[in-house]
Amino acid sequence: MENYLANLGVLICVYSILAITLNFIMGYAGIFSLAHAVFFGFGAYTGGFIALNYTSSMFVTLPAAMVVSAVLSLLLAIPTLRVRGEYFVAASLGLQILAVTLFTEWKGFTGGIGGLVGIPPVSLFGTEIFRPTSFVIVTIVALIVTIGIFHLLVHSNFGRSLRAIRDSESAAAAFGKNVPVIKTVSLAISAALAGMVGALYASYLAFINVESFMLDTSVLIMAMVIIGGTGTQLGPIVGAIVLLSLPSAITYLNFLPQSEIGAIQQIIYGAGMTLLMLFRPGGIVGSGGK
Amino acid sequence: MTETHTPEETHEDKEVLMELAGLGRSFGGVKAVDDVSMKLRAGIVTTLVGPNGAGKTTLFNLITGQLARDTGHITWLGRRIDKIRPHEAARLGMVRSFQDLRLFEKMTVEENIMTTFERSPLPRITTPAKRAERREFIDRILERCALTDKRNTRASDLAYAERKFLSLARIIAAQGRLWLLDEPASGLDPQSYNRLLGIIREEVQTGVTVCIIEHNLDIVIGISDRIAFLDRGKLLADDTPQVVLNDPKLASIYFGER
Numbered sequence: 001m002e003n004y005l006a007n008l009g010v011l012i013c014v015y016s017i018l019a020i021t022l023n024f025i026m027g028y029a030g031i032f033s034l035a036h037a038v039f040f041g042f043g044a045y046t047g048g049f050i051a052l053n054y055t056s057s058m059f060v061t062l063p064a065a066m067v068v069s070a071v072l073s074l075l076l077a078i079p080t081l082r083v084r085g086e087y088f089v090a091a092s093l094g095l096q097i098l099a100v101t102l103f104t105e106w107k108g109f110t111g112g113i114g115g116l117v118g119i120p121p122v123s124l125f126g127t128e129i130f131r132p133t134s135f136v137i138v139t140i141v142a143l144i145v146t147i148g149i150f151h152l153l154v155h156s157n158f159g160r161s162l163r164a165i166r167d168s169e170s171a172a173a174a175f176g177k178n179v180p181v182i183k184t185v186s187l188a189i190s191a192a193l194a195g196m197v198g199a200l201y202a203s204y205l206a207f208i209n210v211e212s213f214m215l216d217t218s219v220l221i222m223a224m225v226i227i228g229g230t231g232t233q234l235g236p237i238v239g240a241i242v243l244l245s246l247p248s249a250i251t252y253l254n255f256l257p258q259s260e261i262g263a264i265q266q267i268i269y270g271a272g273m274t275l276l277m278l279f280r281p282g283g284i285v286g287s288g289g290k
Numbered sequence: 291m292t293e294t295h296t297p298e299e300t301h302e303d304k305e306v307l308m309e310l311a312g313l314g315r316s317f318g319g320v321k322a323v324d325d326v327s328m329k330l331r332a333g334i335v336t337t338l339v340g341p342n343g344a345g346k347t348t349l350f351n352l353i354t355g356q357l358a359r360d361t362g363h364i365t366w367l368g369r370r371i372d373k374i375r376p377h378e379a380a381r382l383g384m385v386r387s388f389q390d391l392r393l394f395e396k397m398t399v400e401e402n403i404m405t406t407f408e409r410s411p412l413p414r415i416t417t418p419a420k421r422a423e424r425r426e427f428i429d430r431i432l433e434r435c436a437l438t439d440k441r442n443t444r445a446s447d448l449a450y451a452e453r454k455f456l457s458l459a460r461i462i463a464a465q466g467r468l469w470l471l472d473e474p475a476s477g478l479d480p481q482s483y484n485r486l487l488g489i490i491r492e493e494v495q496t497g498v499t500v501c502i503i504e505h506n507l508d509i510v511i512g513i514s515d516r517i518a519f520l521d522r523g524k525l526l527a528d529d530t531p532q533v534v535l536n537d538p539k540l541a542s543i544y545f546g547e548r
């Protein structure tokens with residue numbers, strides 16, 4: 001039970017970080033990306049690859065994962081700067097599909113379909129962290145750091161520029177904001193932190209394959225942001241908690257016929273999401289309307 | 291054009307801030323701006339008038355790089371600027387308003403103002419003294435624009451006239467040398483437009499050059515040092531108010547259209 005909760009805690013922290021990083025570009029830069037799992041994935045493979053072949057020190061795997069994901073985000077920046085709105089969603093979808101192919105085929109780096117197996121646990125000053133109960137502390141620290149970074153970013157002049165761009169790109173430019181650069185930088189920051197958490201995730205699971213980084217993961221992260229409340233600071237975390245604990249909470253409802261539990265779970269999940277969006281389009285934390 | 295005027299009257303004693311030379315832009319065969327040449331002199335208010343669709347807004351878009359021009363070039367303080375992007379124009383000191391305002395709708399009045407004078411997007415540490423100075427700067431702008439009690443109101447929750455003044459407040463805050471105002475007075479009640487004219491006059495006193503698109507003749511007469519008349523993309527006149535307002539040919543174009 002303790003391990004079960006610790007495991008849920010790790011997953012909630014990991015997905016909260018992913019949702020926060022996606023919320024940053026969705027809610028503050030107006031970039032709707034369906035490719036967030038790509039950066040999570042590249043971070044995970046980079047961290048896993050380095051841990052398997054070189055060192056499992058957190059001070060190497062995490063920064064390396066951040067750099068790789070940030071650099072790759074420049075690929076996504078190219079369409080961001082050229083197309084708008086729904087076209088960009090399609091462009092990011094294309095990137096997601098491309099990345100899945102790459103994850104599956106690039107055996108030397110990703111282990112192909114089989115994935116990377118036996119990734120050593122991360123080490124912090126030489127101490128290996130492998131028990132879920134200690135790992136949960138690492139991820140909580142990572143979550144707090146992430147919240148802090150984005151809080152500062154959103155409330156700084158960088159965040160104001162970003163929100164101005166979201167509200168009116170042409171007016172922001174007319175007042176001196178270099179729109180392409182600001183968008184690119186925010187994408188890179190978002191991708192870097194998604195990559196960082198990917199590296200943590202890889203060392204936690206000790207095994208990763210492409211299944212964790214496919215379109216449904218990107219969709220799940222986006223759902224967390226929207227359900228929690230796009231453009232709010234607490235929303236992504238609430239969204240991650242709700243979407244990750246709901247399925248397990250439903251399993252504890254004893255009166256439900258156990259044989260049908262899977263289907264019932266899906267129905268409650270789906271109906272809940274639809275009703276929420278009907279009655280609280282701004283998400284759980286969001287301000288209702290608009 | 292008018293050899294009978296003294297240099298003061300034609301403002302030829304003033305430094306040329308910006309010169310447009312043969313600017314042109316077409317949309318699908320229609321010349322929205324057609325071979326427009328004019329000088330904007332420092333500290334002078336030029337009103338740009340002309341019927342709807344004359345190309346006034348398009349001319350602003352060409353100046354600030356919002357639209358690429360097909361022909362011509364622009365000189366800024368004697369330096370030719372060939373290809374310019376909107377944020378670069380802003381950094382040179384050209385600030386503009388939009389006919390449809392384009393406020394930062396989900397941001398507060400104060401944030402709208404702060405955003406326009408923060409040049410660098412890099413996060414930086416502000417000292418308390420700097421912060422107090424900034425606060426005072428914003429307070430003064432809010433007061434001038436009658437937005438003091440709206441400081442923390444979202445732009446989208448403002449009333450019509452307040453929105454027009456927030457658009458102006460952003461421009462004041464940007465501290466540019468050239469203001470390009472696209473119909474800032476349209477729909478304003480007399481009290482509000484007098485406030486607007488007061489602000490423009492004060493800024494001109496401090497050396498700001500203004501080019502303002504305006505239809506209301508009272509305002510045109512009240513504020514203009516010069517009037518530029520645009521029709522179907524062509525600049526038909528650019529002269530002192532007396533000359534332009536007394537030209538029967540221009541009046542018939544202007545009033546005939548309504």
Ligand SMILES: Nc1ncnc2c1ncn2[C@@H]1O[C@H](COP(=O)(O)OP(=O)(O)O)[C@@H](O)[C@H]1O
Nearest residue numbers: 317320322340341342343344345346347348349
């Ligand atoms: N982005 C654009 N695309 C196509 N046509 C345009 C565009 N902008 C302006 N026009 C056309 O150029 C002409 C001048 O428009 P505009 O500059 O807005 O006039 P004004 O501001 O004087 O009312 C109009 O015929 C308008 O339809």
Ligand SMILES: [Mg+2]
Nearest residue numbers: 346347348389
């Ligand atoms: Mg116009």
